[in-house]
Amino acid sequence: MNRKIISLIVCLNLAVFSGISSGQDLLIKNGTVLTVTQGTILNGDVLILNGIIEKIGKDLKAPEGIKIVDAAGKYVMPGIIDSHTHIALSGTNETGDAITPEVNMRDVLHAESPSIYTALSGGVTMVHTMHGSGNPIGGENIVLKMKWGKTSEEMIVPQAYRTLKFALGENPKRASSFTIGTPRYPQSRMGVNAIIRREFLKAKNYMEQWDRYLKAKKSKKAAKNIVPPRKDLQMEQLADMIRGKMVARCHSYRADETLEFIKLSKEFGFKIACFEHVSEAFKITKELVEEGVGISIFLDSWAYKVEASEGIAYNAAYCTKKGVLVSINSDSGERIRRLFNDAAKSMKYGGLSADEALKLITINPAIQLGVEKIAGSLEVGKHGDVAIFNEHPLSAYTACQMTVVEGEIYFDRAQYLKEREEMEKKKKEEEKKKGEKK
Amino acid sequence: MRTQKISFIVSAFAAILLLALISSARVGPAYAIVNCKIVPVSGPPVANGVIIIRDGLIESLGTQDKVVIPEDAEVIKADGLHAYPGLIDAHTNFFIEPPKEEPGQRATAAVAAQPEEKNWAQDASLMAFDLLKPKKTVVDSLHMVGITTILVAAEKGIYAGQSVLLNVNGEKAEAMVIKNPVALHINFTTERGRYPSSLMGTMAFLRQSFLDTSHYSTHKSLFSSSSRGLKRPEYDPYLEALYPFAVEKRPVFFNCANLEDIKRASRLIKEFKLNSFLTGANEAWRVADLVKELNVPLLVSLDFKPPFTSIYVNQGEEMKKKAEEEIYPANAAHLHDQKVRFALTSLGLNKPSDMVKNIQKAIKAGLPREEALKAMTIVPAQLLGVGDILGSLEPGKIANIILTSGEIFDEKTKVERVFVDGISFKVKQPPKKAQPTTLDLTGKWKAAISGPMGELEVNLDIQQEVNAISGKISSDMGQWDITDGVLSGKELSFTISATIMDETIELTFNGTAEQDSIEGTISFEGGSAELKATRIPERSS
Amino acid sequence: MTRKTLTFFTVVVFCFSFGLSLDKSPNVIAIKGAKIIPVVGEDIEQGTILIKDGKIEDIGQNVSIPQDAEVYDAQGLIAYPGMIDSYCYLGLQEISAVSATVDSRETGQFNPQVKAVEALWPDSMHIPITMSNGITTAVVVCTGGLISGQVGMIRLAGWTPEEMVIRNSVAMHIQFPSVPRIRRRESQPQEQTSKQIEELKELLNEVRYYQKRKQAAQKNSNLPLPGFDEKLEFLIPVVNGKLPVLISVYADKDIRAAIQFVKDEKLKAIFFGVTDGWKVAEEIKKSGIPVVFGSLYAMPSEWDNGYDAIYRNPGVLAKAGVKFSFSSQSASLAKDLPYHAAKAAAFGLDKKEALKGVTIYPAQIFGVDDSLGSLEKGKAANIVLADGDILELSTNIKRVFIDGKEMDLSNRYTQLLEKYKKR
Numbered sequence A: 001m002n003r004k005i006i007s008l009i010v011c012l013n014l015a016v017f018s019g020i021s022s023g024q025d026l027l028i029k030n031g032t033v034l035t036v037t038q039g040t041i042l043n044g045d046v047l048i049l050n051g052i053i054e055k056i057g058k059d060l061k062a063p064e065g066i067k068i069v070d071a072a073g074k075y076v077m078p079g080i081i082d083s084h085t086h087i088a089l090s091g092t093n094e095t096g097d098a099i100t101p102e103v104n105m106r107d108v109l110h111a112e113s114p115s116i117y118t119a120l121s122g123g124v125t126m127v128h129t130m131h132g133s134g135n136p137i138g139g140e141n142i143v144l145k146m147k148w149g150k151t152s153e154e155m156i157v158p159q160a161y162r163t164l165k166f167a168l169g170e171n172p173k174r175a176s177s178f179t180i181g182t183p184r185y186p187q188s189r190m191g192v193n194a195i196i197r198r199e200f201l202k203a204k205n206y207m208e209q210w211d212r213y214l215k216a217k218k219s220k221k222a223a224k225n226i227v228p229p230r231k232d233l234q235m236e237q238l239a240d241m242i243r244g245k246m247v248a249r250c251h252s253y254r255a256d257e258t259l260e261f262i263k264l265s266k267e268f269g270f271k272i273a274c275f276e277h278v279s280e281a282f283k284i285t286k287e288l289v290e291e292g293v294g295i296s297i298f299l300d301s302w303a304y305k306v307e308a309s310e311g312i313a314y315n316a317a318y319c320t321k322k323g324v325l326v327s328i329n330s331d332s333g334e335r336i337r338r339l340f341n342d343a344a345k346s347m348k349y350g351g352l353s354a355d356e357a358l359k360l361i362t363i364n365p366a367i368q369l370g371v372e373k374i375a376g377s378l379e380v381g382k383h384g385d386v387a388i389f390n391e392h393p394l395s396a397y398t399a400c401q402m403t404v405v406e407g408e409i410y411f412d413r414a415q416y417l418k419e420r421e422e423m424e425k426k427k428k429e430e431e432k433k434k435g436e437k438k
Numbered sequence B: 001m002r003t004q005k006i007s008f009i010v011s012a013f014a015a016i017l018l019l020a021l022i023s024s025a026r027v028g029p030a031y032a033i034v035n036c037k038i039v040p041v042s043g044p045p046v047a048n049g050v051i052i053i054r055d056g057l058i059e060s061l062g063t064q065d066k067v068v069i070p071e072d073a074e075v076i077k078a079d080g081l082h083a084y085p086g087l088i089d090a091h092t093n094f095f096i097e098p099p100k101e102e103p104g105q106r107a108t109a110a111v112a113a114q115p116e117e118k119n120w121a122q123d124a125s126l127m128a129f130d131l132l133k134p135k136k137t138v139v140d141s142l143h144m145v146g147i148t149t150i151l152v153a154a155e156k157g158i159y160a161g162q163s164v165l166l167n168v169n170g171e172k173a174e175a176m177v178i179k180n181p182v183a184l185h186i187n188f189t190t191e192r193g194r195y196p197s198s199l200m201g202t203m204a205f206l207r208q209s210f211l212d213t214s215h216y217s218t219h220k221s222l223f224s225s226s227s228r229g230l231k232r233p234e235y236d237p238y239l240e241a242l243y244p245f246a247v248e249k250r251p252v253f254f255n256c257a258n259l260e261d262i263k264r265a266s267r268l269i270k271e272f273k274l275n276s277f278l279t280g281a282n283e284a285w286r287v288a289d290l291v292k293e294l295n296v297p298l299l300v301s302l303d304f305k306p307p308f309t310s311i312y313v314n315q316g317e318e319m320k321k322k323a324e325e326e327i328y329p330a331n332a333a334h335l336h337d338q339k340v341r342f343a344l345t346s347l348g349l350n351k352p353s354d355m356v357k358n359i360q361k362a363i364k365a366g367l368p369r370e371e372a373l374k375a376m377t378i379v380p381a382q383l384l385g386v387g388d389i390l391g392s393l394e395p396g397k398i399a400n401i402i403l404t405s406g407e408i409f410d411e412k413t414k415v416e417r418v419f420v421d422g423i424s425f426k427v428k429q430p431p432k433k434a435q436p437t438t439l440d441l442t443g444k445w446k447a448a449i450s451g452p453m454g455e456l457e458v459n460l461d462i463q464q465e466v467n468a469i470s471g472k473i474s475s476d477m478g479q480w481d482i483t484d485g486v487l488s489g490k491e492l493s494f495t496i497s498a499t500i501m502d503e504t505i506e507l508t509f510n511g512t513a514e515q516d517s518i519e520g521t522i523s524f525e526g527g528s529a530e531l532k533a534t535r536i537p538e539r540s541s
Numbered sequence C: 001m002t003r004k005t006l007t008f009f010t011v012v013v014f015c016f017s018f019g020l021s022l023d024k025s026p027n028v029i030a031i032k033g034a035k036i037i038p039v040v041g042e043d044i045e046q047g048t049i050l051i052k053d054g055k056i057e058d059i060g061q062n063v064s065i066p067q068d069a070e071v072y073d074a075q076g077l078i079a080y081p082g083m084i085d086s087y088c089y090l091g092l093q094e095i096s097a098v099s100a101t102v103d104s105r106e107t108g109q110f111n112p113q114v115k116a117v118e119a120l121w122p123d124s125m126h127i128p129i130t131m132s133n134g135i136t137t138a139v140v141v142c143t144g145g146l147i148s149g150q151v152g153m154i155r156l157a158g159w160t161p162e163e164m165v166i167r168n169s170v171a172m173h174i175q176f177p178s179v180p181r182i183r184r185r186e187s188q189p190q191e192q193t194s195k196q197i198e199e200l201k202e203l204l205n206e207v208r209y210y211q212k213r214k215q216a217a218q219k220n221s222n223l224p225l226p227g228f229d230e231k232l233e234f235l236i237p238v239v240n241g242k243l244p245v246l247i248s249v250y251a252d253k254d255i256r257a258a259i260q261f262v263k264d265e266k267l268k269a270i271f272f273g274v275t276d277g278w279k280v281a282e283e284i285k286k287s288g289i290p291v292v293f294g295s296l297y298a299m300p301s302e303w304d305n306g307y308d309a310i311y312r313n314p315g316v317l318a319k320a321g322v323k324f325s326f327s328s329q330s331a332s333l334a335k336d337l338p339y340h341a342a343k344a345a346a347f348g349l350d351k352k353e354a355l356k357g358v359t360i361y362p363a364q365i366f367g368v369d370d371s372l373g374s375l376e377k378g379k380a381a382n383i384v385l386a387d388g389d390i391l392e393l394s395t396n397i398k399r400v401f402i403d404g405k406e407m408d409l410s411n412r413y414t415q416l417l418e419k420y421k422k423r
Helices: A002-017 A115-121 A170-174 A189-218 A233-242 A255-268 A285-291 A315-322 A335-348 A354-359 A363-369 A413-437 B002-025 B105-111 B120-125 B136-144 B199-225 B237-246 B259-272 B284-294 B317-337 B352-364 B369-374 B378-383 C002-015 C126-131 C188-219 C230-239 C252-265 C277-287 C309-320 C334-346 C351-356 C360-365 C412-421
Strands: A026-034 A040-049 A052-057 A068-070 A075-078 A080-085 A124-129 A137-140 A142-145 A163-167 A247-252 A272-277 A294-297 A326-328 A386-389 A400-405 A408-412 B030-038 B046-054 B057-063 B074-077 B082-085 B087-092 B147-152 B159-162 B164-167 B177-179 B184-187 B252-256 B276-280 B298-301 B342-345 B401-404 B415-420 B423-426 B443-451 B454-465 B468-475 B478-488 B491-500 B503-513 B517-524 B527-535 C028-036 C044-052 C055-060 C070-073 C078-081 C083-088 C135-140 C147-155 C165-175 C245-249 C269-273 C291-293 C383-386 C397-402
Touching (some): A026 A386, A115 A124, A115 A408, A124 A386, A170 A189, A189 A233, A233 B199, A294 A315, A315 A335, A326 A335, B030 B401, B087 B276, B087 B342, B136 B415, B252 B259, B259 B276, B298 B317, B317 B352, B317 B369, B342 B378, B352 B369, B454 B478, C083 C334, C083 C360, C126 C135, C126 C334, C309 C334
Parallel strands (some): A026 A068, A080 A124, B030 B082, C165 C245, C245 C269, C269 C291
Antiparallel strands (some): A124 A142, A137 A163, A386 A400, B030 B046, B454 B468, C044 C055
């Protein structure tokens, strides 16, 4: 226990007094470097300076005084990115209303949640942490780096898209079933679609009201006492969707509802970054490819509800081969630490190559989040977000050994084991002493 | 015959009551506190000092050779005692009886999941003053630790209403008020079963309500400056209640239970340019830079329980304990080191006596004693805009003075006497530690109270939890609460708060108990009576 | 919901019924050229397995192949015994959120009379998916209450429950009374727990007395015959030590109490779950009680346990000498059984032990090692041919034999895939 307290206090003090971290220096040496986008380098080195990858190659010279990690016999891969999760938040769903685009996950970050440490222990360095699926229109999501012990501000990834959560199907339908009295509208898929359409129609009207007001105010003939329209935070968010300042992340399972949402996006001209879960994506690869919409799915978690009962394990590989941009997500504070296991299954179910499988949890989610320029692969100029494994990350026998964010080590299994051993020793000694006293 | 007895007692009680009322209403007398060590806070201590109090104010103070004792003053010998300004607790929920939840409200709230009308700002207009139910027991417990001034706010709700600043000078709310209202209180909490049901919803809701108030205000001012051709704004009581705070920038208190709450508050303060205080804030040291940058008054709670969001809470019991005993008590010391100005409050603590214990912990964790004193006197006075009349011992200021047996906040120091608004109060001494008991008094009892005026039959319903005794006493005169009861071995004491003709008086019982009988004396100001009680056997069903 | 469910079932029943052997499996089969991992004994490079009448007739490098044998060339493949899932809901749960499709839980505290296999749905889509990942045998489990009922063992092949069932009853499932984690600090629940343990003990005493009276009455017709008592009746094999109890128990404190309970009551026991087992490894070892691990897809109950407590638990217990096996604790993801074992291997368990934990060890724990759990002469020909390590995530299962019959590996996954490939 003491080790934890000490390391924790040290790390918290750093968090308090160091202000915004600018990244650190680190040289990882002699590993099998899985760049994901640029092939594999045997006995390769990765040099990170100020949190940014400076060089990747063989026999890199270490700048003086730099921290070196020996990765001989180990596998070095880009930090894993979870495209859909709900960790590190105080609250997931605003259940008080069916339409809640005004709520923002940025307001409820829980930087001290142990789930961040859990994510790191599975090589995850970045997550898209989201509003729940209780509402047809949920809230604004946020992308975080897993800088355990740092402040919530330091975790936010400003380069990522602004995304708004939408949800179709069973969840928004049954969201109010636990409350007393009349069930909440909507209770059907047609209602879900209609309510989303209603809100976008409202938003268009809202935008026009403001346009007219601003125009009228500019005009020389305008009355002095002209009252501006009420500023409505819900409408502001949807207006941003229509203006293309924010993109949709839509929870859907069935093929049909997914297609309906694509129609809505065309009707109102907003962009869909990605569909979530989409058990039935393999049925509509044609449309997904045509629209250039990606999917963020479970590899094989399925049949827990009716709309998930056709979610076959081949979904990821099949869609990938058809040209859909696929990522594997956790949607769970537990699954998040074994995303690499899920990715590996895409080799068995659908025959993806190792690189293609790794892309499902690295560069593909990065593209979906709009952060492919800074993360998702080991390339010079990208952030030094790295996960190191003792066996190939796609092997069932692998265990994450180290997780690095922007050159800083946040998870170190060797250190953990060392501290655990010391603690157990101490405990035994204490017990011995107690025994002697008695 | 019986009726006569009762009326005797009633009239006796009423007489006592009348006396109490008269004493609190009359013009304050003059006192001369002589031969004490004066710690004025605003200046250096004065040995062998004299303080002259007249009609509620400090008339003069200084060394014995310089201050003339007026002829009409009652002289109070304070040899060996220290005189401090009365302590100010700048955020409490004392005396508040929350409005009763209307039956069925929750059910209808759930139905209103699709809100047609949001009744959100309802509680912004809630006045803490209207909820005040001052109790002698609370007054005594505050005096016992030297608190003479408290800020009182309602506890619950996102908008928790508006607070009032009170001088703890008795039990009459009107006589106690120093300033009303003081501020609008906001909690980062949620509604149950309706919007906003989540913290993120609460943030959006607060933003929207400030936006709406400002829109309402724009509309109103446009209408008042040029109403021709403009539809009149519909009167909105909710937005009216928010108007002074959102538009006129009267103070808003954000209750910050953890460091993220401080960040949430800071965002709202910046976005809506609010005139704000942060209260609670027991993680303020962890965001010291932000707090400094915000430069808003800080009312730091002496509650050292780490919030459930804390990294210290989720890592086992040992860590949690350490956090409460060592890490969180250092909040104030860290803030002082960082040159952040703050007042200390008891918000979140169960009883005033915990506050003193926790101040001692804060001092042990590095907060200089004189800073702790300032944080409970002159700093809150200034922050709350009453620095001219409270917070230090200076001529012309309100005579809120405490006399202590030693240096304040010392473990052994007792508060001996308290002046509030120049009214002298004897201070009850803290109860002795209870001895273990083998008795269990829980159950129903029949008792007779006999005094000079006659005999009264009453029923007691007693609850015992270890040494603590509580319950109800009922008679023809009504039903009253038994509070503050202690059973120590066989020694039993408790307090009865009796409400007669809408006024509350305190009766104290001291006596002995057996498993099936209780005997002792009930005393009240102006008299006493004997109580004998026997247990009513439970019917075995 | 009911109507939806019904429609759904219609679809399932009419379109997707698999899990069956290919019709024309010959009687004598020789699998030739595979690397054989019999689990018990040395690995055999380039070996041959001869199957006759559903059993392994011979196995080794120098096996003579009869003329009438159908010869399968398994060059480049690895032959394993079919895996055994020690705790799953196959055939009992279809769609977990739809209660109409869930038959694994009965209401009430004491249900020793119910048998999981009597609710078995042979057409469950999860069975062929699981089987085609190399799992040929499963312990199907009922849950709920204090005594949940009897768990049975099935082969993942057959048209009817009867054809699938290997043993109607391999254990009586008991949920050991425990304090929910969130309430552990309160005093009351602990008392309640001891009270429940006492209740269990009293019940078992009643069973003993009931049996005694019954036996006495049978011997001596003058003595009154006790009235039939369903609960007591079905617990008789338990108190006689003939039917093991499968005790679900997790926290170290509860494990200790459970060990004492088993000792006091002289029961034959198997533990399930045992997530805190690593804290009391020596005590479990001493008790001789074997352990079935639940899904390793779980989080440690407390931070102090360390992030990898669930993962390393099997390794620690194995090292202490505890007999163990793995389980999927699932229906829809029962196919993941090998990966739970591999996860334990990633955190300290020997790889060969991990493999045994899904083959020979469960066979021993549930008393079927005379016919299952390894590739040995005389055992059932449950054989899996894989193109790699059977515990590896990327390994493909090429062929599966159950009782000597080759299985059809198509399943709901492949069927849906094929359907939409045509689009």
